[in-house]
Amino acid sequence: MNLKPYYNRLEQNLGAQGWMTIGTWAQSPFQVIWSAILIQNASANNADAAATDLFSQTKNDPAVIRGLSVDELAEIIKPAGLYQTKAKYIKAAADWLEQYNDDAKLIEQMSREELQSELIGVKGIGNETGDDILMYAFHKPVFIVDTYAKRQFEWMGIDMPKDYRKFQVIAEDDWQLNWDEAQELHALIDTFGKQVKNQKQWDESMMAGFTLK
Template identity: 40%
Template sequence: MKHDYQLIYNKLYEHYGPQGWWPAETPFEMMMGSILVQNTSWRNVDKALDNLKPFLKPEAIDKLSIDELAQLIRASGFFNIKASRIKSYMEWFKIYEYDINLIKKRDRHKLRTELLSIKGIGPETADVILLYALDTPIFVVDAYARRIFYRLGYDMPASYETFRNQVEKELPVDLVLYNEFHALLVEHAKEHCKATPICDGCPLFGICDRRLD
């Protein structure tokens, strides 16, 4: 079966319009949100970010003890683990003097390797940071993308990297497209392609195999 990712994107974009992601006021807030959202809902992340608001500058986070940080992000769940991950991330960020423009000058592949070497930063979190904070066109593989593509009838690779590379091979290198595609897939999974799908009015209905097993 031919995988037409551009067609999926076009249909979602036509239906939902531009999403303007990531929901954050600054790239640094986006980075913190990408770690806080691990294994929880965005609603809980919002609460944690509200508590973190007075400290949403790298230097301020750096000065907090791990226990102080954990208490501030308690609402996000797994708060001790996430506080430790944020601190590990900050050690890496500090190497670049907390300067995002400096980081953006790095080669994309080297940068991704560096991010993946940080304790607690897996491929999905690394790619979200690359895409939304560091302006790197990259496809984010998450549970929503897997669910949607499977139901459409696509047999996607189990490996994260192979899945990502397969999609990227067939799409133009376009930052806006990748930015919107991830956000549109999330929106579609919440609106129509839920655990129990709502197929009525689905913008992908005409190209979907409706595989639900």
């Protein structure tokens, strides 16, 4: 599926978004990992507050995080909500990093398929969270099948599978986007998704009548 026309239509009307949709949390690979977990079922403001506190207390160092108890870590990330659960998830991610000596460059050398598989094997990291990490921490181009993307494909009249990976495979087939464009498309989709919330608004927008082939 050639997504370039979709990308171009959104960018022409919205302008370049860059890192807009991920707030302050794309400053380092480790910060991306912790923040991708913190944002789960939380507002961006609360997740950012928790990420700021985590950096203040740990400098985002996985070794420091491994040295904290779940209760100690939960207290630090309290603004994000579900803090006991998220503390366990963050510690699980820190444990996963240890096998690579906390070397983000080493992990980035893995193939997308291998890394994608490993990430979703970490407790608390599902498909969408894993793909956020895959793209923003380790620079692998990927189409992130989030709620906004699902809605917009539906509004375009495209019948896509409900299954995350099956949807992704179809979207990425001949999608013709490099990493810069992949992360920009994700930002564009989410920015527009926050503005246009139903089929009527879509049909009244600059995307009226637009579809993909």
